[in-house]
Amino acid sequence: MEVMNCKHCKKLFNYISGPKICPACKEELEKKFVEVKEFIRDNPHKGISQVSEEMDVSVQQLKQWVRQERLIFSEDSKVMIECEQCGAPIRTGRFCDNCKRSMANNLSKLYPNKEEPARKKGTESDKMRHFR
Numbered sequence: 122m123e124v125m126n127c128k129h130c131k132k133l134f135n136y137i138s139g140p141k142i143c144p145a146c147k148e149e150l151e152k153k154f155v156e157v158k159e160f161i162r163d164n165p166h167k168g169i170s171q172v173s174e175e176m177d178v179s180v181q182q183l184k185q186w187v188r189q190e191r192l193i194f195s196e197d198s199k200v201m202i203e204c205e206q207c208g209a210p211i212r213t214g215r216f217c218d219n220c221k222r223s224m225a226n227n228l229s230k231l232y233p234n235k236e237e238p239a240r241k242k243g244t245e246s247d248k249m250r251h252f253r
């Protein structure tokens with residue numbers, strides 16, 4: 122555990138893990154999140170900047186919630202964030218479907234089921250030499 126300044130209110134607090142904000146601000150943010158979620162549900166056609174203005178939450182924070190897949194804008198809203206890999210517009214999460222798929226492929230390439238034959242280098246011939 123270490124003592125840190127809260128990113129929001131600058132107060133010192135005992136930091137354990139997660140976002141660098143104090144428990145009070147974290148609670149505030151959670152309340153805000155619930156409000157924002159309801160607001161988006163009631164106003165599915167509002168863009169991210171409108172939500173940000175009307176709910177007094179930064180666009181950055183909204184996008185972070187979207188990236189964490191906690192917040193999902195409706196199908197017909199124009200809200201899009203960018204794929205972290207290729208920049209393609211996506212609705213939620215961090216990567217577009219294409220990148221997700223190629224990442225899954227790369228992952229299976231990283232861990233193939235190859236069996237490395239155990240090498241007994243020289244042992245056989247050494248033995249042979251000894252007993253000859």
Ligand SMILES: [Zn+2]
Nearest residue numbers: 127130143146
């Ligand atoms: Zn705080």
Ligand SMILES: [Zn+2]
Nearest residue numbers: 204207217220
């Ligand atoms: Zn992508």
